Amino acid sequence: MILNVFTDIHNLLLGLMSAKVAHITELVLIGVAYLGIFAVLGLFLVWLERRVAGFFQLRLGPNRVGPSGLFQTIADALKLVTKELTGTVKADKQLYKIAPYFVITTALMTMALIPFSHEIQAFDINIGIFFLISVSSIGVLGIFLAGWSSNNKYSLIGGMRTGIQMISYELSVGMAVVTMVVLAGTLQISEIVELQKGGWFIFTGHIPAIIAFMIFMIAGTAESNRVPFDLVEAESELGAGFHTEYSGMRFAYYFLAEFVNMFIIASIAVVLFFGGWLSPFGITDAIPFAGLFWFSVKVIAVIFIFMWFRWTFPRLRIDQLLTLEWKYLLPINMVNIVLMALLVWLGLTF
Amino acid sequence: MSYFSDIINGTKSLLTGMRITGKYFFVNFLTRRDVITEQYPDNLETLKMFDRYRGEVTMYHNENNEHRCDACTLCEKACPNGSIEIVSDKKLNPETQRNVRYIVKHIYHLEMCTMCGLCIEACPQDAIQWGQNFHHVQYDRGKLTKVLNKPGSTIMSKTKEKK
Amino acid sequence: MEEYLTSKLKTQEYFLNMGPQHPATHGVLRLLLKLDGEIVQNIEMDLGYIHRSIEKMCERDTYKQIIHLTDRLDYLSSHMNNEAVCLLVENALNIEITDRIKVIRTMMSELSRIASHVLWWGVMGMDTGALTSFMYGFREREMINDIFEETCGARLTMNYNVIGGVRYDLQENFVKRVKDFIVHFKKKLPEYDKLLSNNIIFQKRLEGIGYISKEDAIAYGLNGPTARGSGVSCDVRKIHPYSAYDRVDFEEILFTEGDSYARYRVRIREMWESLSILEQLVDKIPDGEHRVKTKAVIKLPVGDYLQRVESARGDFGVYVKSDGQKFPYRLKFRSPGFANLTALNKMTKGLKIADLVAILSTIDVVVPDIDR
């Protein structure tokens, strides 16, 4: 039914202009739509984080603007838009201005691959997961450049920490994903989800899948720079880390991108382990767009776990961060891949 | 072998911590029971300070606009920061035919006051006492300088019972 | 390989200005760090951003007026600071105070200590990145502050002690509130352990970090829980008992590791001891005067006077040189935080910025106490 809306728009555009122009117009429309999703999603997640943090901390969280303070973040965003864009005098101006867009663009690019439901996925490439992992690692450049170009030592330390942290934890994210790819046998995201109709991978892959999930959660937290791996910001050590010198909208870009990145990590986890948009036991598979509901529920559940981490754990030190990655996660991950391959070879998966 | 026991014990300790915070989350999410914060400007009506709360120095006035201050300046002398200034004058008391000191202005600089309470202890007449008002916010520091005796107020005659 | 790299790569030490506005410096402490990458080479301190010259102000104040200034030193243990000045004058003039006063002062001191340690615990969590502990600490502190507010009229700058007693008698609610608090806190303290103390990340952040040996601790004049983490027995409540501390049974917490985690555990265990002191006293508050009569004008005889109390941060001392006038000739507040801070450089050398933050938190600095 709603699917018809897409075809209607397609036909309408074809009627108005030539096929080539219509195609480009459609792409622009999709891009604008995704920008909208990006902003709304970011603002919603900021609100969710603050509200959840409130309940964790015996507070209420934002509860004044709108129902349950739902519009609080919109008000904040409006405030940030109107704020002056300040910067240090000796900052490397070009890099300083360009840096937020690295983060935003990569977040948007990765979002194109997220399968919100069976129907809604902008870009279903056959090397989906690979594309996701490789694109998302560009984002670190934005943080790194911000730290470098701000001409602030706190930012610089934050930026340097990013480099170390990202290079290390990219490995673990990749390896955990590879473990699941071994089970799935494909890189295409829609196919990975379809394959889970018989049972979510976290159940069919059992022990190695659970280990891979735990590693993915840990490494994913590190990838999205959240507590206990928020060394990049580390407000008690570095003030605000890499975005110390950013204000107004540029700061908002980083802030939103951080939350959207968390959403992306959670989405990958949902796609790989919890069957993406699939409903449990296929109860609502017949209804179109029901997948959107199940996908959101699963993603928010995973995001809640991220938040739970954040409001419980102390931060690691930089050397402990590396110890955890290179001495614990990486070896376990390698063994885990072999284990998964063995299981798949012997047919021991469910 | 400590490698694996480290992992297990570490994970266990992390999960214990998550159980504590998780417990509070769900209790607050469902019932708001453990929420400890005050909803400040909303609860102004119901917010009552304790009787001994030291908010500001006030001067007691009865319903006839009379106070007990006889301008002895003991409070001014007791104050460590000079936040009390007393402007007094003398006038003839018609009954006793003697010049009696009376207060023109009892000036109280709230912005300098540290709420130490020495003035109130020093006062032999119990003329000044603690007020429980804590909402002192002003846009101008000058507005924090207050005159404690109300305009047109007179001193209570000694025969009246003390508070 | 390493030699080759160090010969080819040019590295440079740099200075990082930490504070006076910095989340980890607990106020307006300024540290000038000399860093090699993230490794702290040297710390230069710049203090005085909140220096009010209280010692000089005291030279123009009478002894009664001094008391309220001591609130503003270490505001988290304001009661103990008040007590030090009052005890000094009372001992110098041989003013006999009643048992009731002693017990009230002891209980208030212990409540202050718990309030201070609870806040410290919350901030400790925050400095290491666990933001939630702060609010949990505040929950307990709020209960104590309510007790203070009802009894003394203020939550932070209590100014409850006067020379020769305490300002007001106890509220009738006091005993009930304290008992409620003991019950509540006994349930919550184990949670502290579960949330932070046993947390593997937290332990790894603190263990073996900021080591200071017993000899160094004595030489640098460390005191309070910071020194007791290194095994120096320095609890004034034990070594020079004052108020009612000679009649209660408590343990001086000593750990010999000398690292941050030892200092952390000293404070956690001290809360248990304070709780046990409160429990012993709460049912046995003797009757009597809450305030004995003193002269209107207090003059100390010529001489040197020293009074020490155990504040939440350590050995707080008041030294008065009197020339017989109603103002002290020279008055010195020996601040525990200042002494503890002197060892910061020694503790931190060769560690990382994150460790510096954690160490600063475990020595529990309160900047007005350092700056005076």
Add this chain to the structure above:
Amino acid sequence: MMTNTELKNKIENLVNGLNFSGEESDFLCVEVPKEILRELMTTLRDDTELSFDYLFALTGVDFGNELGVVYHLESVKSRKLIQITVKTEDRENPSIDSIHDIFPAAFFNETEAHEFFGIIFNNHPDLKHLFLPENWDKGFPMRKDYTDINMLVR
């Protein structure tokens, strides 16, 4: 624990030229000429029986005609307290030997006494402005003859 009189006799035997008082009070007061301050401090710290190894407080004092420093030492072992006073009559250029190498705790306290009283501690490596601003040039605030228009006069 040693009584004050015993302590006095003990110290008298070790170091000459001291001036004792306050034997009846809580702690023994010793006045020491500034030439033998370091000798006395070293003796007090190193003597096994005395072992005053904990510098409790270091207070700069303006005695009117003289400037001086009051040290309070404590023995961690016996918890005996002693007060040591050292004075210098030169108000223009007062100098006292630094004891920061005997008691590291004295390091910052001496800096404090230096900037508030203008006492120069010989051999102290870093007599900078610790509390006062770096460009402070209005004299030494804790001295009795220091005046400031903002000071409340009683």
